[in-house]
Structure formats: C-alpha cells, structure tokens
Amino acid sequence: MESNFILELFGNNIWSYLIIAVIPLGFVTLYALVAILGELKIASWVQDRLGPMRTGWKGVLQPLAEVIKLLQKEDITPTNVNRPLFNTAPFVVFIGSFAAFAVIPFSSKFIPADLNVGLFYIFAVSSFGVIGILMGGWSSNNKYSMLGAIRSASQMISYEIPMALSIIAIATLSSSLNMNKIIEMQSGGFWDWNILGGNGPILKIVFIPFLLVLFIVYFIGSLAETNRTPFDIPEGESEIVGGYHTEYSGMKFAMFFFAEYANMFVVSSLVTVMFFGGWQSPFGSFLNDPISQVFWFVIKAMFFVFVQIWLRWTLPRVRVDQLMYITWKVMLPFAFVAFLGVAFWSMIKP
Amino acid sequence: MNTFQIVFYLFALIVIISAMGVVFSRKLMYSAFSLLFTFFGVAGIYALLNADFLAVVQIMIYVGGILVLIIFGVMLTTKITDVDMISGKTGKWVYLGASIVSLSVLTLLLYMFNTVNWNLPGATAIYHDSSLDALGTVLLTKYVLTFLVAAILLLIAFIGAALIARKGN
Numbered sequence: 408m409e410s411n412f413i414l415e416l417f418g419n420n421i422w423s424y425l426i427i428a429v430i431p432l433g434f435v436t437l438y439a440l441v442a443i444l445g446e447l448k449i450a451s452w453v454q455d456r457l458g459p460m461r462t463g464w465k466g467v468l469q470p471l472a473e474v475i476k477l478l479q480k481e482d483i484t485p486t487n488v489n490r491p492l493f494n495t496a497p498f499v500v501f502i503g504s505f506a507a508f509a510v511i512p513f514s515s516k517f518i519p520a521d522l523n524v525g526l527f528y529i530f531a532v533s534s535f536g537v538i539g540i541l542m543g544g545w546s547s548n549n550k551y552s553m554l555g556a557i558r559s560a561s562q563m564i565s566y567e568i569p570m571a572l573s574i575i576a577i578a579t580l581s582s583s584l585n586m587n588k589i590i591e592m593q594s595g596g597f598w599d600w601n602i603l604g605g606n607g608p609i610l611k612i613v614f615i616p617f618l619l620v621l622f623i624v625y626f627i628g629s630l631a632e633t634n635r636t637p638f639d640i641p642e643g644e645s646e647i648v649g650g651y652h653t654e655y656s657g658m659k660f661a662m663f664f665f666a667e668y669a670n671m672f673v674v675s676s677l678v679t680v681m682f683f684g685g686w687q688s689p690f691g692s693f694l695n696d697p698i699s700q701v702f703w704f705v706i707k708a709m710f711f712v713f714v715q716i717w718l719r720w721t722l723p724r725v726r727v728d729q730l731m732y733i734t735w736k737v738m739l740p741f742a743f744v745a746f747l748g749v750a751f752w753s754m755i756k757p
Numbered sequence: 758m759n760t761f762q763i764v765f766y767l768f769a770l771i772v773i774i775s776a777m778g779v780v781f782s783r784k785l786m787y788s789a790f791s792l793l794f795t796f797f798g799v800a801g802i803y804a805l806l807n808a809d810f811l812a813v814v815q816i817m818i819y820v821g822g823i824l825v826l827i828i829f830g831v832m833l834t835t836k837i838t839d840v841d842m843i844s845g846k847t848g849k850w851v852y853l854g855a856s857i858v859s860l861s862v863l864t865l866l867l868y869m870f871n872t873v874n875w876n877l878p879g880a881t882a883i884y885h886d887s888s889l890d891a892l893g894t895v896l897l898t899k900y901v902l903t904f905l906v907a908a909i910l911l912l913i914a915f916i917g918a919a920l921i922a923r924k925g926n
Contacts, residue, residue, distance in 0.1 A: 420760065421760045421763060424760065489786070491787070492786070492787075492790060495790075499793070522809055523809055523810075523888075523889055524809050524810050524813050524889055527810075527813050527817070528813050530817065531813045531814075531816040531817035531820075531821065532816060533821075534816065534817065534820045534821025534822075534825070535793075535797075535816075535820060537821065537825055538790075538793055538820060538824060538825065538828070541825065541828050541829075541832070542790055545786065545828075545832055553832070557829075557832075560825060560829070564821075564825065567821075584889065
C-alpha cells in the first residue's frame, strides 16, 4: 500500500498498524479540545458575550480545564439503571464515530486504511452510533432518555436516505468508492472540485446546480446525523431534559460528548472529500505535497465544523413533524432529481 | 503468529463469546445487544478474507437495519424485556427437543462442510481489486433479472407497509 507512509517506514507488521490506529486517536483528542473552545467562543460571539476569558490567554485553556473537571467528577451510576448496558453504551457510540476515522484521508500519504469501499464504510459504521444511543437510552430506565433515544434513532435512519443518495451520486461521478480515488479525480485546483462539477469540459457548468443541491442535502443530513441544532430534538432540553444522555455524568457523559465532536469532524471531512477536493490544494499543484495536503484537508474540514457550530447558535430547533417533512418531502425529491442529473452528466462526460 | 492470525483469532473470539451471549443470556435485551458484537465480529472476518464489500454490507444491513428493528421491537413491546427465557410451563422435554434439533443441524453442517467441493482460489497476500467491481458487473449482466425482481419485491413491500401504516388515518 503506497498510500500509507507508516507502512513504508516501519514495514508491514502489527506495530505499524497499531501506530496507524493511534494517530487518528491523538488527532481526535487534540481536535476535540479545539472544537470545544470553538464552540464556547463562537457561541459567545454570536450571543454578544466574551465567553471564557480567565483560563489562559483569552480563555484558550478552557477546554483543558473542562476535561480535567470531567475526569475527576464522581462517576454516578443511578440505582435502577441496567448496569452492563448503561456502562457499555458510551463506548459503543464512540466506537461508531472513531471507526470512521479508519478511512479518512488526511493526505495522499496517510489514510489509515485505504479501503475500496471507503465512502460506503463511513456510512455503515455510523449505524453503531444509532445502536449505542438506543442502548444508552433504554438502559437508563428513564422516559426522557428513552424518548430521546427513539427520536435520535428515527431521525438518523430517515436522514440516511437522502445522504445515501448524495453519496451514490458522488460515487457515480467518480466511479469509485475509494476516498483517495475520489480525491484524485478532483485534482487541478478548486475549479475541478466536485462542487464545481468535477474534472471535465466547460459543459459541466450546466450540472453545477445539481451538485450544489447534493451538497446542501448532504450537509443538512449530516447535521441531523450528528444530532446538532437545528436537528437536536433527541436532546431538546426544553422537552426531554437531556435526551438519551440524561442519566450520564462524568467521564461517561464525556464519551458521548467526545463522540459527537468526533462525528462532526467525520461528516465535515466527508463533505470535504466528496465536494471540496479532500486534501487537494485549491491552487492546482501549488503547495500540493503530502505535508501541505494535511494542512489543506484539516483546514477544509475545520471550516465545515465551524459552519456546524455557527448554525447551531443561529438557528432554532425544528419540531419533530417538521423534521420528518424536511427529509421525506423536501430533501428526498431534490436528492433524486440531483442524482439523476449527476448520473446523466457522468454518462455523457468524455 | 502473524498479523493475520492475531486479527482472525481476535474476531473469532468476539464472534464466539457474543454468540454465546445471544444464546445464553436470560434477558431478551441482552441477547439483542450481544448480537451487535456478533455482527461486528462476522464483518471483521469478512473484511479479513478480502470480502470488503460484504463486510460493509453486513454492518450496514444487519447492524444498521435489522438490529435496530429488533431492538425497537423488543423495546416497544413492554414487559417482554425482562421475561426469563425459560418460563415455568416448559418442562424438561424442551431440552430434549432442542438437543435433537441442534445436533441434527450440526451434523448436517459438518456433512456439508466435508462433502461440498468448495471453490478455493489461491489466497493472495495483498488484494488490489475490489470485490465491488466484480459484484456490480455480475449483478447487472448475469443476474440482472434476479436483481430487478428483488428491487420490485422491495418496492412492493415498501408500498404495502405505507398502505398498512396509513389505514388508521
């Protein structure tokens, strides 16, 4: 596998695979700190506050303080919960989001597992999250947790359909499900990114609207997939206290939280890979070496994480019926039409 | 032991332990959740045997679809979540029947395993081609009729479910 520098460096043995698995874990940990700070700061700026200012310079050490606080909190397990399932659920949820990092292409030289079915794989492992949330909600033995879990599961299952359509459209456009191949198809500057019709003759501008629609459908779906506002009805504080993690505290709550942030990065990097050229530099071959690619990839993905945070603090929560209306009656028809358009384009494309 | 064997035994252990959990746990909910790890382990073994697409489909359909359905079914029917699997009314004869059935299934499986002429292509250390392309080609050429019939069957089931659900209002 030439797409992994660790294997080149240390050879094909179990230790290099362990190193490959640990790198994304370290990345997620660092990223979660940055994202928590981003969430706190952006929330405050949106609401015209200063946000955390006292820990470190302008409060940049706040996420570290939060982590230390969560680590030393008492681990409360309520008496009437189903203990084994209650303790497993946070880990299952986190496995679901962390497993997706196996196929995230940080650079052309570093993708933990260069699967041929990468795009489909990310989509499949997200179902672990659904099971974990159901597990947590049911085992908490609390009606709010249960309602939150059921809401979350039904929401994630419904939104998978339009998201799957946009993934299929990208798969037809690049005739591959391999993350690196999809990105390689978009080489040559931002004009060749899939959001602008991908690699092809000038006729592609006719089909840009279809891809734009697919991007919007996918992005809305990804907000629902990660249970972020405006689709955070599974944890709607005003209706069902805290949703599926009502009974969780301390480190187990932190696992749910961590999984949510990891998931935000996963969907953002998927948006980046599918529509914004992944690790490709926006200026063609300029700054397109494996190390700059990491920078481009992370900056693009972080931008979409920022958009998610930004949306969370600007939009109100939708109602359950509106949620279902949006998926089935708005997003699905648009996704179908856009999919047909993109399929037609990839048919006539030279 | 090389990497392949370590990973294989890891997944095999996951499958066996969780499958025993499915069978032996006295609470239905534990069985349903143990199934999660069984499916995961089987998917891992598929992935190890180069059937990448099958592995992902295993997770997608069994974990994302069927297991969620089972858990919803168990959760929404109250009271059966805590029923013991062996209730007072079933006597000792149940064990006898169960043993006969499972022994005969085991014999049949062992017989099949030993007699069927398995097609074993030479195992390759590194597998470059995706099983995805081959599967797609076969599905849309040789088995296109079966494929379409399955699609129509699913569509009928979908419409039927919608019809049943709408009847109330």
